[in-house]
Amino acid sequence: LQPVDLVEPGLVKRIRGTAISCRVPPSSTGRVAHSAKGLLQRLLPDIWIHTDVHNKSKTGKSSPSLSLVVRAESTTGCVWTAECCLDSSEARGSELPEDLGQRGAAMLLEEIRRGGCIDTTAQSIVLLLMCLGPEDVARIRVGTISQYTIASLRLYKQVLGVEFKVKADHDTKTVLLSCLGTGYRNMAKAST
Incomplete structure (x- = not known):
């Protein structure tokens, strides 16, 4: 093994992510992904956020949930991640899917702003x-x-x-x- 030597953060070259839903309308994941991409595309064009919808039959009696995981990669190989979700009490309508996407994108931008690798x-x-x-x-x-x-x-x-x-x-x-x-x-x- 080589010792860790990550001292140059580099520039962000791509952002990838996944919006995941369970027991909520399938359009919610698309709304989360679209709002996150809307904020991030102001800064970078190479953004892909996939959607993953779980069927009710596969999940059993799990509570409704909606989450977003986003990852930014730099030119030097550094990776920053952010994740956010709605718990079952929040999924009943206190936060819109668009707000979740905006919050996840803002969390990722904050991690990048802090610097580091x-x-x-x-x-x-x-x-x-x-x-x-x-x-x-x-x-x-x-x-x-x-x-x-x-x-x-x-x-x-x-x-x-x-x-x-x-x-x-x-x-x-x-x-x-x-x-x-x-x-x-x-x-x-x-x-x-």
């Missing part, structure tokens, strides 16, 4: 992979560090003994995190 929800898992990676320096640039990520950093220090160097970049308003991996190997795996 990954989104806020993926920070802790990427940092764990950096800890378990080869005995070499791994670096990543993130936007705002979430409270969950801070708790994860403390846990990684206690359990794995890995300390991260945290360096704030005031020019880009991002944070550069680096660590020395542990070189973890699966010793139970049979060798050939």
